[in-house]
Amino acid sequence: MKEVKAIIFDMDGVIFDTERVYLDIWSKVFEKYGYKITKxxxxxVMGRGRKKVKEIFMKNFGENMPIEEMYMEKDAMLAKVIGNNEVPMKLGAYDLLKYLKENNYKVALATSARRNRVTKQIEAAEIESFFDAIVCGDDILESKPNPEIFIKAACNLEVDKEKCIVIEDSPAGIEAAYNANMIGIHVEDxxxxxxxxxxxxxxSFKSLIEVGEFLKG
Structure with missing residues (x-):
């Protein structure tokens, strides 16, 4: 752990309390089209790219599922929520980012979300200056648990992957960190x-406050 030079954050469910918002929106969209999504x-599908999410949904609910129309509705509803700044940061996120910056860690954001949404959220939260690199779903070919996104983040930071910690909430993200040969820290969401x-x-920790205490210790 003393060799760690960089921290790579997932966004949804780690920095922002997005997953609950996502689940609520998807539940409403599914219900409108006659389906029911379970937790x-x-x-x-958490942490996976859009292409993989569509595949999993159609596998579970059938090939005739109008997934494109459903995604358009989900995107519109989510854009409204984000535009109204209704997605809060996770407890401890800002303080942890500030601590890492003040203590000369390199910090990256690696998220399956599209860049236009990422930019809106981090600018609204006034945290864009904390990140030395940002890798989004638009920038990669393979989704988590493929390690591409984390390896690209480490390259952009110019840090050896073995000296990177990845903070993730999703099973796919934690597996991707492992596949990247990085130190995966799970935070519950x-x-x-x-x-x-x-x-x-x-x-694994209950919150980013616990993660911060661990890193400081």
């Missing part, structure tokens, strides 16, 4: 630490 199905997450992560 378990939603957790299975919708998904509690189960055996699969524990298998791939270095440590």
């Amino acid at each position: 378990e199905v939603y957790i299975s 919708l998904k509690k630490a189960d055996n699969d997450i524990k298998k791939y992560c270095y440590r």
Whole structure:
């Protein structure tokens, strides 16, 4: 841990309390089209890119699912919520980012979200200056658990991947960090630490406040 030079953050469910907002929006869209999404199905798509999410949804609900129309409605509803600045930061996120910057860590954001949404959220929260690199879903070909996004973030930071910590909430993200040969730290959001997450992560914490205490210690 003393060799760590960089911290790579996921965004949704780690820095912003987005996953609950997402689940609520998707639930409304699914209901409108005659479907019902469970928390378990939603957790299975957390952290994955749009293409993979569509594949998983159609596998669970059938090939005739009007996924393109449903995504358009979801995007519009989410854009309204973000435009109204209704997605709060996770407790401890700002203080942790500030601490890392003040203590000369390199910091990156690596998220499956599209860049236009990412830019809006981090600018509204006034945290864009904390990040030395930002890698979005638009910048990669393969989604988590493929390690591409984290490897690209480390390259942009010019830090060896073995000296990077990844902070993630999703099973796919934690597995991607493991596949990248990085130190994966899990922080609980919708998904509690189960055996699969524990298998791939270095440590699991209840909140970013606990993560901060661990890093400072």
